[in-house]
Amino acid sequence: MNNERLTAFTRQAGTILATLLGLLILTFCIGRLMPVDPVRAIVGEEADQATYNMVAERIGANLPLYQQFFRYVNDLAHGDFGTSIRTGQPVINDILHVMPATIELATFAIIVGAGLGIPLGILAAVRRNRPVDHIIRFLTLIGHSMPIFWTGMIGLIIFYAALDLVGGGGRLSDYYIGLVPETTGFLLIDAIIAGDWEVFRDAVNHLLLPASILGYSSMAYITRMTRSFMLDQLNQEYVTTARVKGLSKGRTIWHHAFANIRVQLVTIVALAYGSLLEGAVLIETVFSWPGFGQYITNNMLIGDMNAVMTCVLLVGIIFIALNLLSDALYKIFDPRTR
Amino acid sequence: MKPLLRIVGPVLLGSTLLFQPAHAETPPNMLVVGFSMTNILTLDPAAITGKETVQVLTNIYDNLVALDAVNRAQVDPQLAESWTIADDNGSITFKLSKGATFASGNPVTSADVVWSFKRLMKLNLAQASFLKTHGFSAANADASFTAPDDGTVVIKLPKKVDPQIIVQTLGIVGPGSILDMKAVMEHDKSGDMGAAWLTNNSAGSGPFTLGQWQSNERVTLEQNPKYWGEKPAMRRIMMRHLAESQSQRLMLEKGDIDIAFSMSAADLKALESSKDVKIQTNGGSGFYYLAVSMKDEKFQKPKVREALRYLIDYQGLNDSVLPYFGKLRDRPVPAGIFGALPNAGYKLDVAKAKALLAEAGYPNGFPTTLRAISDVPFMSLATAIQATLAQAGIKAEIVTGSGDQIYGAMRERKYELVVGRGGGGQLPHPDSNFRAIVYNPNNADEAKLTNFQGWRTSFYDEKINKMIDDALVEGNKDKQIKEYQDIQTYYAEMVPAIQPFSEVVDSVGFRADIKGLELNPSWSTQLRTVKKER
Numbered sequence: 001m002n003n004e005r006l007t008a009f010t011r012q013a014g015t016i017l018a019t020l021l022g023l024l025i026l027t028f029c030i031g032r033l034m035p036v037d038p039v040r041a042i043v044g045e046e047a048d049q050a051t052y053n054m055v056a057e058r059i060g061a062n063l064p065l066y067q068q069f070f071r072y073v074n075d076l077a078h079g080d081f082g083t084s085i086r087t088g089q090p091v092i093n094d095i096l097h098v099m100p101a102t103i104e105l106a107t108f109a110i111i112v113g114a115g116l117g118i119p120l121g122i123l124a125a126v127r128r129n130r131p132v133d134h135i136i137r138f139l140t141l142i143g144h145s146m147p148i149f150w151t152g153m154i155g156l157i158i159f160y161a162a163l164d165l166v167g168g169g170g171r172l173s174d175y176y177i178g179l180v181p182e183t184t185g186f187l188l189i190d191a192i193i194a195g196d197w198e199v200f201r202d203a204v205n206h207l208l209l210p211a212s213i214l215g216y217s218s219m220a221y222i223t224r225m226t227r228s229f230m231l232d233q234l235n236q237e238y239v240t241t242a243r244v245k246g247l248s249k250g251r252t253i254w255h256h257a258f259a260n261i262r263v264q265l266v267t268i269v270a271l272a273y274g275s276l277l278e279g280a281v282l283i284e285t286v287f288s289w290p291g292f293g294q295y296i297t298n299n300m301l302i303g304d305m306n307a308v309m310t311c312v313l314l315v316g317i318i319f320i321a322l323n324l325l326s327d328a329l330y331k332i333f334d335p336r337t338r
Numbered sequence: 339m340k341p342l343l344r345i346v347g348p349v350l351l352g353s354t355l356l357f358q359p360a361h362a363e364t365p366p367n368m369l370v371v372g373f374s375m376t377n378i379l380t381l382d383p384a385a386i387t388g389k390e391t392v393q394v395l396t397n398i399y400d401n402l403v404a405l406d407a408v409n410r411a412q413v414d415p416q417l418a419e420s421w422t423i424a425d426d427n428g429s430i431t432f433k434l435s436k437g438a439t440f441a442s443g444n445p446v447t448s449a450d451v452v453w454s455f456k457r458l459m460k461l462n463l464a465q466a467s468f469l470k471t472h473g474f475s476a477a478n479a480d481a482s483f484t485a486p487d488d489g490t491v492v493i494k495l496p497k498k499v500d501p502q503i504i505v506q507t508l509g510i511v512g513p514g515s516i517l518d519m520k521a522v523m524e525h526d527k528s529g530d531m532g533a534a535w536l537t538n539n540s541a542g543s544g545p546f547t548l549g550q551w552q553s554n555e556r557v558t559l560e561q562n563p564k565y566w567g568e569k570p571a572m573r574r575i576m577m578r579h580l581a582e583s584q585s586q587r588l589m590l591e592k593g594d595i596d597i598a599f600s601m602s603a604a605d606l607k608a609l610e611s612s613k614d615v616k617i618q619t620n621g622g623s624g625f626y627y628l629a630v631s632m633k634d635e636k637f638q639k640p641k642v643r644e645a646l647r648y649l650i651d652y653q654g655l656n657d658s659v660l661p662y663f664g665k666l667r668d669r670p671v672p673a674g675i676f677g678a679l680p681n682a683g684y685k686l687d688v689a690k691a692k693a694l695l696a697e698a699g700y701p702n703g704f705p706t707t708l709r710a711i712s713d714v715p716f717m718s719l720a721t722a723i724q725a726t727l728a729q730a731g732i733k734a735e736i737v738t739g740s741g742d743q744i745y746g747a748m749r750e751r752k753y754e755l756v757v758g759r760g761g762g763g764q765l766p767h768p769d770s771n772f773r774a775i776v777y778n779p780n781n782a783d784e785a786k787l788t789n790f791q792g793w794r795t796s797f798y799d800e801k802i803n804k805m806i807d808d809a810l811v812e813g814n815k816d817k818q819i820k821e822y823q824d825i826q827t828y829y830a831e832m833v834p835a836i837q838p839f840s841e842v843v844d845s846v847g848f849r850a851d852i853k854g855l856e857l858n859p860s861w862s863t864q865l866r867t868v869k870k871e872r
Contacts, residue, residue, distance in 0.1 A: 041379065047789060052788075087538070088538065156588055168594050170556075285582060
């Protein structure tokens with residue numbers, strides 16, 4: 001049994017490493033095929049060839065591609081993620097700075113998305129083809145099909161500019177920037193640690209709109225999937241049997257039908273959360289939110305490969321971790337997988 | 339549903355009221371400025387690229403001299419109280435102002451000035467190009483920059499040029515920025531002359547110091563308590579990264595920022611009617627132009643190039659695509675610069691263009707490609723030019739891409755037509771324009787003179803090279819002006835590879851209670867004079 005576990009663990013670790021290595025090779029190739037020149041980004045349009053060559057040598061851009069790649073992987077193996085061209089800082093420091101902003105945004109968004117999406121999906125399935133179902137499907141269709149960039153801008157115009165209900169761009173108003181020490185990087189937590197409730201209030205005020213818009217987009221997806229899963233279950237014979245045997249509607253839905261879709265929902269919510277962590281770039285741009293999505297995109301645009309590769313590696317690790325978490329939750333929710 | 343509404347309703351209402359914004363305007367002693375900071379990669383004056391970084395550093399570092407905000411041809415004293423040019427035009431002697439100090443408290447001495455210039459040349463980074471063009475190099479830096487005493491700096495010119503252009507060069511942020519030698523060298527790492535430290539630290543003598551730079555988030559400038567000049571009204575300047583023009587506009591309208599530096603024409607126009615916001619426009623640097631590659635045999639024919647000249651709707655482009663960002667100009671020297679001739683007055687003339695094409699052997703036009711950055715306003719310019727080219731039978735397929743793709747193709751000399759922006763102009767001297775637009779000392783592919791657009795277009799004319807070189811060393815001002823006028827006339831006659839149709843101007847929006855804002859050309863606006871009247 002122990003041997004079996006060890007073999008399974010080794011196999012899984014091998015798969016993870018192979019996945020990450022494949023991801024790195026693919027990203028490196030795409031990054032190098034892209035028509036961006038990191039040296040030109042550093043030296044500018046006016047620099048002459050001598051300056052260009054000097055900087056190319058300094059950042060290793062003059063080396064053959066395979067050497068650049070092996071140099072990066074070798075450094076990585078020694079725990080060195082490299083230095084960013086854009087900031088001149090170790091990439092890992094940059095990521096530790098931008099990641100909390102995105103985690104804060106994504107976590108609030110997924111709470112909105114899953115917190116509303118799952119009950120609405122169940123409600124729509126239970127009231128199938130009734131007005132409530134139509135309304136929910138219409139709302140989710142809008143959330144799914146509207147470009148998030150546009151939704152963000154309209155949200156700003158209505159809730160910030162016209163109604164003055166929420167804050168504008170950035171994580172804080174100018175009055176509060178720098179007032180609480182950056183202990184964890186999570187502004188809400190840092191404000192609580194510092195006991196500064198004005199800053200906390202302002203941070204929430206700035207988080208509400210972008211998180212709600214991102215959450216609405218996630219909600220649309222989660223609602224539709226929940227509805228679909230739930231309809232499958234409601235059409236099963238065991239549901240009819242339960243009702244015939246006198247079980248209440250609520251108990252049948254929540255204790256039996258919902259119990260059977262929990263495993264699928266865990267996967268859906270985990271993947272949606274993963275996407276929010278790496279893919280909120282448009283909302284981050286509209287709301288000037290200094291997060292991970294903007295960081296990876298801006299670095300990709302100037303060919304800052306140390307930063308891009310480390311970000312991709314991190315995204316890969318996040319998705320693998322979320323998948324492992326899903327697997328662990330499967331075992332809790334579905335005894336057959338134990 | 340009802341129980342759900344009973345809970346959710348009050349929670350939503352309560353949270354909205356609880357978290358409502360507390361402040362509707364910026365703090366009275368803090369200026370909040372918004373623009374896109376995507377291009378800020380370092381804050382080391384020797385290594386910067388892009389106008390956004392210039393806007394930051396112009397408030398941190400002083401130069402020996404400053405280019406006047408209103409009269410572009412005028413050079414004002416800054417760290418140097420006076421300067422004299424040797425009779426043989428071979429050297430310039432600067433006398434430093436007394437009492438100037440760096441933010442560290444160290445006095446500004448001639449040793450700091452000389453070290454700053456030597457550092458620039460020895461690091462040989464982006465900003466060194468400005469002086470390298472005039473013969474300065476790492477090898478001759480020790481001989482070129484000397485300090486006979488604490489208050490005097492002598493710059494010996496390594497080759498014969500107009501000393502005025504060197505004085506002007508020392509007035510721009512980057513090559514002219516003076517650094518605190520002691521403060522920087524305390525952070526020297528493996529002989530990098532403090533380059534790593536200066537990426538996100540400052541060591542200047544300007545009115546503000548760098549508080550914090552968070553890439554793509556914000557730059558905070560704090561008032562320099564040891565500033566030797568008139569104390570700025572603002573205690574702090576908060577520069578915020580606002581990539582989206584519409585976000586800048588909304589925040590400016592709401593009063594959450596005081597100045598928006600990078601708004602689109604559409605947003606600037608929308609703000610024209612606002613009583614709370616004002617718009618200011620001032621000269622920029624460079625031109626919007628249509629460039630051809632002389633590698634292409636069609637464009638080697640002067641008649642074809644001349645035909646293109648008459649297939650640009652100069653007035654239409656400036657009126658419809660370039661308000662706030664361009665001003666009609668069809669000469670390669672900006673209006674107002676000494677020696678600049680009035681516009682030649684080219685107009686869209688399809689019949690004339692057709693006749694010229696027929697003379698060149700293309701009565702029915704030809705297919706070609708037109709490259710443009712996929713960004714505002716280049717795509718609109720390309721589309722408009724594509725339409726006017728089509729009227730003479732030239733079927734231009736638009737190729738779009740990033741700056742690297744479009745200007746990269748120019749640097750590789752692999753393109754046919756490009757709608758671009760450039761052509762010098764950081765200095766108020768015609769030489770900077772001619773050298774950027776048409777000068778090409780060596781047309782060989784191997785020369786790789788990618789910093790000369792003349793080389794990029796494969797345009798080579800020995801006569802104009804000589805005219806540009808001669809004008810630069812002409813000691814008699816009147817004669818020099820005449821020579822630059824002659825170059826413009828010759829430029830028009832020979833129909834070179836780059837045809838400007840607009841000179842770049844910059845426009846910013848700012849709150850009406852902001853006073854003392856004087857927009858400098860090329861994003862070098864000094865914010866120390868700005869105050870709020872509320």
